[in-house]
Amino acid sequence: MQKLAKVDEMNAVLEELSSRHLKGKVRALRLSLMALLTGGHILLEDIPGLGKTTMALAFASALGLSFGRVQCTSDLLPSDITGLSVFDRTEGRFNFIRGPIFNNIVLIDEINRAMPKTQSALLEAMEERRVTVEGVTYQLPEPFLVLATQNPVEQVGTYPLPESQMDRFLIRTGIGYPPEEIEKGILRQGSIRDEIMHIPALVRTDDLVSAIAAVKEVYVGEKVTDYVYAIIRATRNHPLIQAGLSTRGGIGMVDAAKAAAYLHGRDFVAPEDVRDVVHAVCPHRLIFRPEHEGVDKEHVLNAILKEIPLPLT
């Protein structure tokens, strides 16, 4: 088995970040990297103050990528994200001023506070990886990752993302409170925002690009496809679920599994890679029947996974 391109560097970044700067955020970091490597986007759903922004900043600096940030409010306009043309009087023409989306990593804070029009402009840019302003199309940089956050508790003055738009995010995850010891350490040290600004880049952009290419090459075998399909079918036939996983959801699962396999140093996907990512990829795509709205999606998913044996041979 030949060595996968740049896998050691990627794992080193994860290791460095989670052990030095962002203790207790391994899972979220790993999922973010997986999203980046597959060209997907990630939605962090958690209450404010758990270090979502810190994580995004550290992530960008460690990977040596440019970072842009949008704080969403209800009067945020699409042009505040994409950028806009400004008339240059000396040259006598319009100049396009690029918005924050023209960065490798874009943090969209509290996406559910933006009004639907802005949300949809943003999501379109995420999907198309380009922005068209006044008839001119601008390509977004590669690699490109949107890290959106939303506060699930706050309801007043928000525009919750409709399911169809949730589907655009490859991964949705929470961050969760750090473990006790680590949190105490954080309390002792205080905020590390300054320190994070000065994290040196651990990889070059070329490395990232070749890693992304390597993830694309990860082999997905018949057994794994069968397994993924079995999961999809089970969600579609489940009595509590109104709409199971879409084909895009299935593709997302396979893509994320590829990234997981890559991070494990394998050039093929094993069924456990799929199971590894199901909880990040699937729950936000499942629509439960109205009478079962309150049911914990994770529980249902766990029950489904338990029913389907991992193909071992």
Added chain:
Amino acid sequence: MVRVDLLLSGLTACIALIGYLPLQAYLDPFARFFFPAALLLAACLQVKGRALPPRVLTPASILLFFYLAAQFSLSRLVPVTSDLLVVFLGVRLLGERIGRNYLQAFALSLFCLAASSLYEISAVFLVYLFSLLLMVAVALVLLTFHAQDAAAVLPAREAKKVLTVAALMPVASLPMLLFLFFFLPRTQYPIWNFMNAPAGKKTGLSDTVQPGTAQAVSEVRGAVLRAVSPKVPEQQLYWRAVVLNAFKNDAWVREPAPHDAPAVIRGDAVLQEIYPERTATQYLPALNVPRAITDLRNDGSIDGVFVSRRPLDKKVRYLAESVLADTLQVRRIDRGFYLRLPERVSERMRAEGVALARSGRNSVEKMAALEGFFRGQRLTYANTGLPVGGDPLDSFLFDKKRGNCEYFASCYAILLRLAGVPSRLVGGYRGGTYNDVGGYYLVTEDMAHVWVEAYLDGVGWRTVDPSAWALGRVRSRQARGLAMYADTLGFYWDKAVVTYDLDKQLALVRNAGSKARDLRLPTWFGKAMLLALPVLAGTVALFFWRKQRPPTVEARLLRRMLRLLAKRYPGEIKGDEGIFELSERLNDRHLTRFVALYGSAVYRDRPLTRAEAAALEDIVREASQDRP
């Protein structure tokens, strides 16, 4: 949660009880009461969590030893040893609850049970032995836990598992026991009998009948015989053992039969397979009237009495062929012999005899008249308050009017002789408890009976049971309930184990040897069958092996590896994990190498190459040899 020490103590108490119970009947009173007292005290101590210290127990054991050993003599070898065993077993229970003491208690219990076999061999011994072996096996397993940690506590599920596995061990050895059954010699009587022969069993059947010697007859319920036979009509259930035909000191006795013509018995034969209990007499009872007895060397006489040539002091079996007839056809008899009277016959009886002689012209009419007389006297059948004294028969007929079969039969036979009809007494058994499970009759001592045969001229001996004319007759019963099953068990034990003797075993071996020598290859068909059978068996075995075997090389290799790991990391492998997850979690170097190679083939949709399969094979072998 289950406390191992409690469980162990309980089991030990049961084991000790199994050692004690079979011996209990043969113990001296001291030992008999010492053991239950010790058991009770041990239970109290257990509850309080205390034990008697060795400085108390050791001197006590020494004292007890001297006390019991003082009664020792050559003739009391076994009883004293049994007492000692039981007393020491009791002392052991009182001691500290440590492994050594438990083991000693187990060993003593086994010795006690073994000692009980010196006195008595019955099917119950087998039950005791099996329960003892089962419990000792379980207790030994528990003891290993106890030795590790005296306060060990097992969760209920674990405890159940441990007990099941422990109990399976002796059960698994059962087939071995059955195998050994054919080779091990066995004794037919308790070994202790060699040294002190038991007093002849008191039987209800005797070869003299003299009513009036005792006021009451005690009912002994011991078994006399078991006869495998088809069901027979109730009124024909007479077991003929002996014929009494003469008098000696006013008692009916058996004298060598006079020169009668041989009897002819016509009718359909009923075959019986009879297992008599050990008795002092040598008469072989069979359904009335037996025509022949085989499978046991015996002498038959013309009056249908069969006598074994050797004493019935061990368990035997014989086959009897009987005809259920009420008449033995005999052309000619020695009339004078059958008309002799006892020395003393009362006046009233003599007068009655004379009246009878006049009452009819032939035997049949006289018998009918006599039956009328008996019924008219309104006699009662009883086993107590029997007439005794100067002339008990006279008193029975005319005063007390109660008696048992001996009175009825004696009076009837004597009155017939007085009236000029030849008669004789037949001793045997009446009735029988039919066991539907085993398909046999159980005849017990209390069924002993005497009836009469009267000679009708030109016809033969006609069976008459005068007791039947009594008010209130005992009927035979149908065996019911637990007792029936217990008796069936004992019957099969005798049939299969006790009467299965060494001669038969040797004959079996000899037969097998000679058969093997004379073995000739059969004809072509036989040969083909001989070949085809192993081939067929092999094919079937192969089929099942293949069916149970995973279909692909990959699956087989993985199964071997996983089984190996399950052994090495007990309880770690749940079967719901991927192989890479498993290798990461267990961090086993063999598994890591295995899954890398295995996964890269299986999850890349290509079969293992020959080299890869060999490499995996090697990894599995290395892993199996590697002892971490």
